[in-house]
């Protein structure tokens with residue numbers, strides 16, 4: 196049983212001593228809250244392995260390493276970092292073999308952008324509107340959502356049309372969106388660029404899968420202009436998309452630089468950049484180091500995560516359970532006008548709510564309402580997208596069909612929560628409907644909300 200401070204006490208302290216810009220987080224601090232109630236986590240994608248977030252093999256690796264050596268990355272020779280770099284490199288195609296460790300995704304992308312600029316000799320970077328890449332100088336520039344940008348100098352970045360298959364002007368025609376990158380190179384640069392950076396599936400942007408055909412065409416344009424292609428796999432990497440280990444693989448491209456973070460260490464502060472030996476050489480012309488990036492404890496965690504993904508066949512699980520869940524969500528879409536779009540792959544799924552299917556009017560209030568209701572029912576999902584009207588479902592990769600599926604009373608819902616305390620009205624509706632689940636129930640609730 197939990198014996199620490201109450202949720203309210205923690206909240207008070209957070210408000211007093213921590214970042215006032217954190218706009219939302221679940222009030223309940225743990226998967227078991229301060230009252231011992233259990234929550235099903237369908238959003239904590241950072242915890243790649245281990246429902247409950249503390250996979251014993253990761254915990255053991257961390258504890259063992261902590262007992263032996265925890266210090267900077269640069270001072271003492273230690274096998275943990277080299278072993279993990281080797282294992283990580285084995286997961287990449289082509290000549291992507293040299294790893295740099297960092298403490299976060301922002302740091303990884305900053306390093307990637309710098310290496311591309313050094314290698315190409317060009318400062319111009321192209322990123323996609325609606326993308327998120329971090330919150331330091333370069334990465335804030337590459338990020339293309341106004342709400343994450345502060346009024347500080349962000350030079351040399353051009354934001355290309357988002358190949359958004361739901362709202363974009365060219366639908367799913369990736370080649371038409373790719374033409375915009377060609378135009379940016381032609382009209383907005385000297386004809387030479389430093390880099391192109393993109394997520395294969397935009398996470399913060401609302402689980403947007405880039406239109407097919409887009410990446411190969413853009414990579415071609417960028418390389419012809421002397422630039423490097425960077426894949427930001429901070430959210431879509433580590434088997435999350437199920438069909439592939441890395442998000443970019445679904446597009447048939449091989450990037451010049453790949454960046455990772457979040458799921459890499461199951462919650463430990465760890466990020467990484469991988470590139471080719473030739474590109475990596477640019478950092479040997481000066482001194483470059485990162486004191487804590489890839490320290491022995493974090494790399495021990497990262498290595499353990501990689502082993503667990505393989506041992507427990509979590510990529511296959513992400514594909515099987517994620518596809519099942521997506522099919523269920525798609526069937527809900529046919530029934531409910533409020534669901535405008537269901538998208539994503541594997542355990543990276545998005546549901547966009549709209550008040551009008553034709554106009555695609557964002558159902559922002561309803562999304563927030565449903566998210567809060569789901570939390571009260573014991574299910575944690577995320578919210579995102581430019582308009583804040585997209586549910587983000589990114590559970591730990593060990594999520595089972597039972598978690599995603601069968602409700603014990605015969606109502607085949609989307610999620611199961613053991614200790615859920617449903618109001619009798621909602622429970623009755625769910626059992627009576629026999630075929631929907633939480634979102635289904637919540638679609639009911641929204642109707643109630645509207646009627647009120």
Ligand code: PMP
Nearest residue numbers: 299300301327328329398429430
């Ligand atoms: N890239 C992507 C795709 C991300 O989603 C994020 C974080 N949301 C980052 C980079 C930045 O990572 P961090 O917060 O670890 O700096």
